[in-house]
Amino acid sequence: QSALTQPPSASGSPGQSVTISCTGTSSDVGGYNYVSWYQQHPGKAPKVMIYGVSKRPSGVPDRFSGSKSGNTASLTVSGLQAEDEGDYYCSSYAGSNNVVFGGGTKLTVL
Amino acid sequence: EVQLVASGGGLVQPGGSLRLSCAASGFTVSGEYMTWVRQAPGKGLEWVSVIYSNGNTYFTDSVKGRFTISRDNSKNMVYLQMNSLRADDTAVYYCARNDYDFWNPGSWGQGLLVTVSS
Numbered sequence: 001q002s003a004l005t006q007p008p009s010a011s012g013s014p015g016q017s018v019t020i021s022c023t024g025t026s027s028d029v030g031g032y033n034y035v036s037w038y039q040q041h042p043g044k045a046p047k048v049m050i051y052g053v054s055k056r057p058s059g060v061p062d063r064f065s066g067s068k069s070g071n072t073a074s075l076t077v078s079g080l081q082a083e084d085e086g087d088y089y090c091s092s093y094a095g096s097n098n099v100v101f102g103g104g105t106k107l108t109v110l
Numbered sequence: 111e112v113q114l115v116a117s118g119g120g121l122v123q124p125g126g127s128l129r130l131s132c133a134a135s136g137f138t139v140s141g142e143y144m145t146w147v148r149q150a151p152g153k154g155l156e157w158v159s160v161i162y163s164n165g166n167t168y169f170t171d172s173v174k175g176r177f178t179i180s181r182d183n184s185k186n187m188v189y190l191q192m193n194s195l196r197a198d199d200t201a202v203y204y205c206a207r208n209d210y211d212f213w214n215p216g217s218w219g220q221g222l223l224v225t226v227s228s
Contacts, residue, residue: 003154036214038155045218046147046155051210089155093213097168099145099157 004029004090004102011108012080020105022073022090028100030071034093037066037075040104041086049088050075077107085109112136112217116205119222122195126226130190132205132219140183143208145215146190148201148224158203159190160213173199195226 005023012018038046050066063078090102118130146158159169159179178191202221209216
C-alpha cells in the first residue's frame with residue numbers, strides 16, 4: 001500500500017484555525033470510516049486525537065475536529081495554541097487486514 | 111489505566127535477530143487487537159503488524175517472512191520477533207492497543223530504538 005498523502009507543513013497564528021488534509025484512494029480513506037489522526041511531539045509516542053473520521057477520545061479538546069469527503073480526510077485545529085505545535089499523522093484501514101499511515105505534517109504555531 | 115511498556119530494543123548486526131516485548135496492564139491482551147508500528151529516524155510512521163483477539167496475525171509486505179507477532183496470555187504480553195534484520199529495519203518500534211476501532215492504534219507504548227548496523 002502507498003502512504004496516504006499529507007502536506008509536509010502547515011502553520012497558523014495563535015487563535016487561528018488550520019486544516020490538514022490526508023488524501024488516499026477508494027481502497028483506504030474513501031472506502032472505510034476508519035480514519036484516525038495522531039499528534040506527535042519530538043521524542044514522544046503518538047497520541048490519538050481523532051478516530052472513526054470525526055470522533056474525539058476523552059480528554060482531547062473540542063478544538064480538534066475531523067471530517068472526510070471522498071478519498072480525503074481532514075483534521076481541523078481551531079483556536080490554535082502553542083502546545084498544538086508538533087507532527088500530525090493520519091491513518092486509515094486499507095482493507096485486507098492492513099493499515100496505512102500518512103507521511104506526516106509538521107504544524108507550526110507562528 | 112491502560113499502560114504499555116516495551117522492552118528489548120538495541121543494536122543488532124545485519125542478518126541478526128531481536129525480540130521486542132510489550133507488557134500490558136489495565137486490560138487483557140487476549141481480548142484486544144494489538145499493533146506494532148515503527149518510525150525510521152526522521153521519518154513518518156509505518157504500520158508493521160497486528161495480532162487479532164482470535165490469534166490471526168498480519169504484516170506489512172516488507173517484513174513478511176521475517177517478523178512474527180505473538181502473545182503470552184498468562185503474562186499479558188505481546189512480542190515482535192524480528193529475524194534477518196536489515197539496515198532499513200532501523201527504527202523506533204511502538205506497541206499499541208487498538209482501543210477505538212479494530213484497525214488503528216489507540217493507546218501507545220513508549221517506543222524502542224532498534225538499530226541494525228555492523
